[in-house]
Amino acid sequence: MTSSDPLVARLRSALGDKAVLDDPDVLDTHRNDHATFCTAGVPRVLVRPSSTAEVVEVVKAAGAFGVPVVPQGARTGLSGAANAIDGCLLLSTSRMTEILEVSVEDQVAVVQPGVVNASLSRAVLEKGLFYPPDPSSWEMSTVGGNIATNAGGLCCVKYGVTSDFVRGLEVVLASGEVVRTGRRSAKGVAGYDLTRLIVGSEGTLGVVTEATLALRPAPEAALTAAATFLSIEDGIAAAAAVMASGLRPSLLEFLDGPTARAIQDYRDMGLPADVGSLLIAQSDRGPRAAEDVALIAAICSEHGAVEVAEASDAEESRMLLEARRLVNPAIEPLGVTLVDDVAVPRSKLVALLRGIAEIGTKYDVLILCPGHVGDGNMHPTVVFDRDDPAAEARALEAFGAVMELGLALGGTITGEHGIGKLKRHWLAQELGPVGLRLQREIKAVFDPDNLLNPDKLFL
Amino acid sequence: MTSSDPLVARLRSALGDKAVLDDPDVLDTHRNDHATFCTAGVPRVLVRPSSTAEVVEVVKAAGAFGVPVVPQGARTGLSGAANAIDGCLLLSTSRMTEILEVSVEDQVAVVQPGVVNASLSRAVLEKGLFYPPDPSSWEMSTVGGNIATNAGGLCCVKYGVTSDFVRGLEVVLASGEVVRTGRRSAKGVAGYDLTRLIVGSEGTLGVVTEATLALRPAPEAALTAAATFLSIEDGIAAAAAVMASGLRPSLLEFLDGPTARAIQDYRDMGLPADVGSLLIAQSDRGPRAAEDVALIAAICSEHGAVEVAEASDAEESRMLLEARRLVNPAIEPLGVTLVDDVAVPRSKLVALLRGIAEIGTKYDVLILCPGHVGDGNMHPTVVFDRDDPAAEARALEAFGAVMELGLALGGTITGEHGIGKLKRHWLAQELGPVGLRLQREIKAVFDPDNLLNPDKLFL
Structure with a gap:
């Protein structure tokens, strides 16, 4: 050609x-x-x-x-x-899909960036190892994309996010030079942490061409508990109590009433019409999971749960998790969605959710609130009718108001989705002028001619 | 005045x-x-x-x-x-010693930089929380110093290093401007990770004036096992098998034969004269610790341990850890020490230790090798007579040779002690010209006039 x-x-x-x-x-x-x-x-x-x-x-x-x-x-x-x-x-990076190495002894994997998260997770599991980062997109998204966005997921509440598992990178700079950052060893403090700087940089500092990832021993069997509450406040209080109990749940998800009702409308999960919130928790401590799940159930009951279910095996666990899995398909038919990603200190979650309800009322839009409650990372989702331009304008205003609220509560505009093009305006607000200047100057160090993803992160 | x-x-x-x-x-x-x-x-x-x-x-x-x-x-x-x-x-920072906040709900502490690590650890433990970073200096060293060096310690093998617990910082830049980096929430990906960039930067990018630190629930009770082996190889193989077993020991320390003999000479710990290596491991999983320690003991026996001791309570655990605690006092009387800090992938530990023995022979110096074997982070310690200038020169050459060996084995010149003035020459070698240039330019972004700690990190 x-x-x-x-x-x-x-x-x-x-x-x-x-x-x-x-x-x-x-x-x-x-x-x-x-x-x-x-x-x-x-x-x-x-x-x-x-x-x-x-x-x-x-x-x-x-x-x-x-x-x-x-x-x-x-x-x-x-x-x-x-x-x-x-x-x-x-x-x-769709052709750079090679898993170059999985080392049982060093508990690391070395991969090209186009490897799909799920492919890596399955490949290491075959060797008894575990790559924890599990964004919802894990069956499709690539390790390189996960690194670019510092992706989170469901199990972060126990295991941390992508950056916690990236030991070293090979990166092609805008100049065409190749640099290796970080290390393969478990520890290392030689100079500034360029690895961590590049993780989450959304393709603006370099193109990641290889990653050395830390792995863990495969987790033990997991069990799930789920509880419904009459109010948002009860569900949040129960989540806070679970986190304060000393347990380390491997998953702790929250669905507010409107989200739970959308799911119930989509598929009959037996959720009551007056559900105020739904909490789903998991423990993956094998022989101790049943005891953990019983403790979580007791905590939920103490905090006013109207119904509590404890799984006793993997199949029951899967069924209890089904509601969480159905969030996206259940919301989709409702209209166009604008998914937010604010994260706040857990102590501010009730204030966040109350404030979001007020924002929904003020702008006359539906805002659903599922989220990774254990991390204080919520995904308020503004839903509106695509054919109603006035609703679209109100939805965008509500979306901005939610971020302003997150910042006012000492939180961040993005817990795991990143800035991209969508949130550049609010990034300046979160970082402040000095922080923003430092970030721009770091960008200029790596990419003086603004060649790489130049319209992302910064306005 | x-x-x-x-x-x-x-x-x-x-x-x-x-x-x-x-x-x-x-x-x-x-x-x-x-x-x-x-x-x-x-x-x-x-x-x-x-x-x-x-x-x-x-x-x-x-x-x-x-x-x-x-x-x-x-x-x-x-x-x-x-x-x-x-x-x-x-x-x-010796007067900036205030613990500004310990939040049980958010599991964070906010501190001034001069707070001593042990003071913080004890203060949070009173609230049922845990600040894991535990450098050997923890009774004296400050949180600000730990942040500046990204300090490690004994429990990193399970819990990670200082940077894993720093959520946000307040930093005074060389310009006198104050910038806040990071967040209080568990997750956050708004822009480049300046927090992680500053952690480990050894006072060259700014002066940390406040830190928001992540805490964990207090650990459960711990139990210790110790095993002696006839050779270095057996001890390393046992350590590798422990790490590969799926267990997550909360401590896994190695002492080579010369170190063990120095300890035995210093205080009678019942260590045999022909000890080749000593492994000390701990599990802090409370009710499951005894089972973990039994498994560790069995793994050690399978790998040729000549003697294995399992603690059954806290006091016995303390006694088994005593040998590790005596490393520094036992080495001190032997002469002047030059402590190295190489870290290699665990699969390279035998090659590292054999190579170090050869270096000791070649330069005719005593090199002891204690280390955090679970992390592949060893502290080869060159010992020599201060009154012998020829020995001093050979010791310095041996010190350099150990770092070259660590690099040749795919490791790093520093796992947790940092570069400071001591290792500037080798930093250039580890980073390579492109990585070094990026690091220097980042320094210039933060500190264009080279005001802050200008003779550190870089030559």
Whole structure:
């Protein structure tokens, strides 16, 4: 295939025809990630390198032509960080899918960035090991994308987020130089922690081409408990009591009443119509899980639970978790959704949820509130009718008001989804002028010509 | 007190006389941390601010006079990061000792940097909480110093290092500006992780004036096991098997034969003269600790342990840990020590220890090898006679050779002690030219005039 576009021609010559796509239909399907309300430009070319050396070629070619590079994993992100820029080069890691090593002795995995989270998780489990980060997208999202966004998930409450499992990285800089950060050993403090700086940087500092990940021994069997409450306050108080009890639940999820009702409407889970909140908790301490789950159930009862269910085996556990799994499919039919991601100190959760209810009333929109309550990380979801422009405007205002509320309560505008394009305005507010200046200057150290994902993070 | 030194006069006017010391004897006792073989300059003044506002005053005054600022905690560091520079201002956090808050609900503590680690640990334990970082210096070292060096300790093998417990910081920059990084909530991904960048930066990026620290529920009761082996290889193999077993020991320490013999010479612990290595492990899983310790003992026996002891209560556990506690006092009488801190992937530990023995032979020096074997972080300790200049020269060569070996084995020159002045030469080697350049440019973002600890980290 010859192309009249000299950048495309150069890339095809370096990487071969199959790695370089400029068909407008193909480009169009790769413009967006899963964020709603984020504009996306029209890309010039989509490139799928298969090695670090090829990524270097791609970045150098883009630099030579002054074409911005937008790195993409599986585009399951929720903040538009992978959205195209007009005339950009989309650098997809979809062909860099090799698990280079799983070491039982060192409890590490070395992977290319395009490995799907679930593939890695299953591969290490076969060797008796555990890669904990489990974003909801784990069956689709890539390790590279998880690193770019510092993805969280359900089991963070016990095990931490992606950055807690990244020991070292190989990164291609905007200059085309390759740098290795971090280490393979369990500990290391040689110089500034560039690894941690790059994790969560949303493709703005470099393109991750290899990651050395820490693994843990596989967890023991898990058991689940679920409890319904008449109010939000009771459910939050029960969650706080579980966290204060000394237990370390491996999952602690909260659904507010409207979310629980949406699920019940979607599929009969036996949830009462007057449910105020629903709490789902898990312990993965094997022989002690039953005792943990009994303690969680007792705590819920003490805090006014109207119904408490304790699983006694894996199948019952799965059934109790089903409500959590149905959140997205149950919400989808209700309308267009705008998913937020505020995180607050747990002591502020009641204030957050009350405030969100007031925001919903004020802007006359439905706001559902599921979330990772053990981490104080909620996903207030504004739902509205796409065909009603006035509702859309109110929804966007409500979305902003929720972030302002999170900040006012000492929290953050994003617990795990990132800034991308969606939250750039509020990032400045969260960081303040000095913090923002430092961040911009760090960006300039790594990428002085603003080549990598230049319209993300910062306005 | 009036002073002819205008900097001293300005500081006294701003902070009061007691906070500003320029007595030569006082200054002399504050020149060094605990590193051996690190030169230290003669400071111009020692300042002890008591608040963030005062730290701002101090940094601004130093900036106005172009005087380098060396931040100091308890000066228990082992790499010379707190060593004075000729004509510098020593900024001691020794009066910033307030624990501002311990929140049971949010499981966080907010502290000033001069709080001693042990004071914090005890204060949170009173509320049923746990601050895990436990460097050997914990009874003396400050939280601010632990943050500056990203200190490790014995329980890292299960709980991680200091940076794993730092959520947010307040930092005074070289400009005198105050920036808050991070968050109080459990999760947060708003922008680049400046918190993690500052942790471990050894006072070169800013002066930490407040830290928000994550806490955990207090651990359950712990039990200890200890085993002796005829060879280094058997002890390392047993340690590897413990880590691979799925257990998460809360402590896993290794002493090589020479270290064990030094301890036995210092105090009769019943260690046999032909001991090749000694392994000490702990489980803190309360009711399951006995079962864990029995499993550890069985693993040690399978790997050729000649003697295995399992504690059945806290007092026996304490006795088994005594050998580890005696490492420093037992080594001290042997001569001058040069303590290294290499960390390697666990699979390389046997190669590391064999290589160190060869280095000891080659340079004709005694090298003892205690270490945090579960993390692959060893403290090879070169011992020599101070009155023998030839031995000193050989010891320094051996010290360097150990770091080269660690790097050659895919490890790092420092697992937890940091670079300071001691290891600047090898830092360049570990990072490579691109990584080093990025680090220097990040330093310049935070501190363009090289005011803060300018002779540390980089040559």
